[in-house]
Amino acid sequence: MKCEELLAMLNEYVDGTVDPAICKEFERHMAGCNPCQVVVDNIRKTITLYKKGERYEMPVEFRERLHETLRIKWRERHPAKRRG
Amino acid sequence: MSQAHPPPVSDLELVRQANSGRQEAFEELTGRYEERVFGLAMRMLRHQQDAEDVTQQAFLSALENLNRFRGEARFATWLFRIATHAALKVLRKRKGAVSLEWAAEDSDGMAAPHPEYIADWRETPEKLAERAETRRLLDEALAALDEKHRVVFILRDVEGLSVRETAEALGISEGNVKVRLLRARLELRERLTREFGDPRKRVAGHGAR
Ligand SMILES: [Zn+2]
Numbered sequence: 278m279k280c281e282e283l284l285a286m287l288n289e290y291v292d293g294t295v296d297p298a299i300c301k302e303f304e305r306h307m308a309g310c311n312p313c314q315v316v317v318d319n320i321r322k323t324i325t326l327y328k329k330g331e332r333y334e335m336p337v338e339f340r341e342r343l344h345e346t347l348r349i350k351w352r353e354r355h356p357a358k359r360r361g
Numbered sequence: 362m363s364q365a366h367p368p369p370v371s372d373l374e375l376v377r378q379a380n381s382g383r384q385e386a387f388e389e390l391t392g393r394y395e396e397r398v399f400g401l402a403m404r405m406l407r408h409q410q411d412a413e414d415v416t417q418q419a420f421l422s423a424l425e426n427l428n429r430f431r432g433e434a435r436f437a438t439w440l441f442r443i444a445t446h447a448a449l450k451v452l453r454k455r456k457g458a459v460s461l462e463w464a465a466e467d468s469d470g471m472a473a474p475h476p477e478y479i480a481d482w483r484e485t486p487e488k489l490a491e492r493a494e495t496r497r498l499l500d501e502a503l504a505a506l507d508e509k510h511r512v513v514f515i516l517r518d519v520e521g522l523s524v525r526e527t528a529e530a531l532g533i534s535e536g537n538v539k540v541r542l543l544r545a546r547l548e549l550r551e552r553l554t555r556e557f558g559d560p561r562k563r564v565a566g567h568g569a570r
Contacts, residue, residue, distance in 0.1 A: 284476075288543050312564045316476045319550045319558075324518050325486040326553070330499055333403040335396055339413050346417060347391060350424055351384050 278306040283313050291320055372436035380428050387427070391420055394437060397520065398444045404515050405448040407504060415451060419444035434529060438522060442530040445512065452508060474547050479565075480558030489557060502552040506545055513538055514545035 283306050289295035290303050307314045370378075372393070378386035398419055402412035422443050430439055482489075489495045503511055516527040517538070524542075528535045 284547075285543075287546070288539055291546075312476070312479050315479050315481060315564050316550065319476075319479070319482065319554050320546055322482055322486045322557075323546065323550045323553050326489060326495070326499060327503075327514075327519050327549075328521075329486065329490045330496070330519065332396055333400040333412075335399045335416075336409070336413075339399075339416075340395065343395065343413075343417055343420065344388070344391070347387070347420055347424060348384075350421055351387065354424070355382055355384070 278302045280306075280310065280313055283307070283310075284316075287317070287320065291317065291324070373432050376427060376430055376432070376436060387424065390423075390436070394440055395420070397437075398440065401441060401444055401515060401520060402448050404503065404519065405445070405512060406451055407500075411451050415444060415447045418447045422447070434526065438526045438530060441516065441520065441522065441526075445516065445530050449512075474544065474551065476547065476551065478551060478555050478558060478563070480554055480560065480563040482554070482557045483559045484557065498553070498556050502549050502556075505552065506548055510541045510545040510548070513541040514549070517542055518546070 283290075283303060286295060286299065286303060290300065295303065307317065370389070372390065375386045375390050379390065395416065399412055399416045402415040402419075403409070406412050406415065419440065423440055426443075430436065434442075503514070506514065512531065513527060516522045516530055517524065522530065524535050524538050527542075528538045531538070
């Protein structure tokens with residue numbers, strides 16, 4: 278396997294969906310190719326960082342407005358179920 | 362707050378209950394996903410007012426179309442698809458023109474960017490995640506991506522959709538998702554490694570063979 282081929286299979290390898298036979302070749306290449314090894318490690322860390330990334334917090338006033346809007350819409354669509 | 366409660370009702374069950382007229386079920390679904398839909402919109406649009414509009418639109422549309430949800434996809438995927446479409450509409454409006462580029466298959470299939478700056482990172486992702494500055498760098502790197510690559514990365518790697526779900530949400534092929542995802546990952550790696558890489562551990566000569 279060449280570096281280029283490894284690069285093309287990167288997604289499958291990182292996501293663990295690569296064919297086991299190809300996975301072996303992939304790992305054999307990495308064992309002898311430090312740059313590829315580091316690139317794969319960099320990619321893993323990149324994904325981890327974004328996965329761990331903070332969530333955007335929804336503003337409280339918006340949440341209230343959203344819920345109110347949805348309540349109004351719900352009542353429009355379910356007039357018969359309206360209680361009280 | 363809900364730790365001592367019995368296991369939560371599934372999304373599908375909540376959809377069923379909402380469709381039979383139980384408002385609380387729809388409110389529960391909203392509560393489960395509003396933060397994530399808002400986050401998705403913020404990452405795509407980087408503008409709070411627009412993200413709020415898109416979030417509201419998405420839930421209104423979900424409410425209107427809930428009886429058409431058949432459960433072939435996960436509820437979350439279905440909802441993200443609605444939100445993604447709404448966000449894409451905003452992006453297109455901003456550009457002032459309909460972009461045909463979006464649905465087009467990538468012709469540059471294998472031409473993913475070649476790694477240039479290769480180095481071990483100075484710190485672990487855990488340590489980096491503790492810094493406020495990291496958040497800014499992550500946002501900037503993501504913003505620098507092409508829109509079509511960014512959206513795929515957000516859905517797949519940030520929101521955790523599968524390749525197939527991402528393809529469904531965007532109305533593109535799975536092959537195209539993979540190509541765009543690889544590009545996004547490689548570009549982000551390049552940018553972040555320039556920030557977080559240890560210059561003393563820089564590796565040269567990649568691709569020489
Ligand atoms: Zn290599």
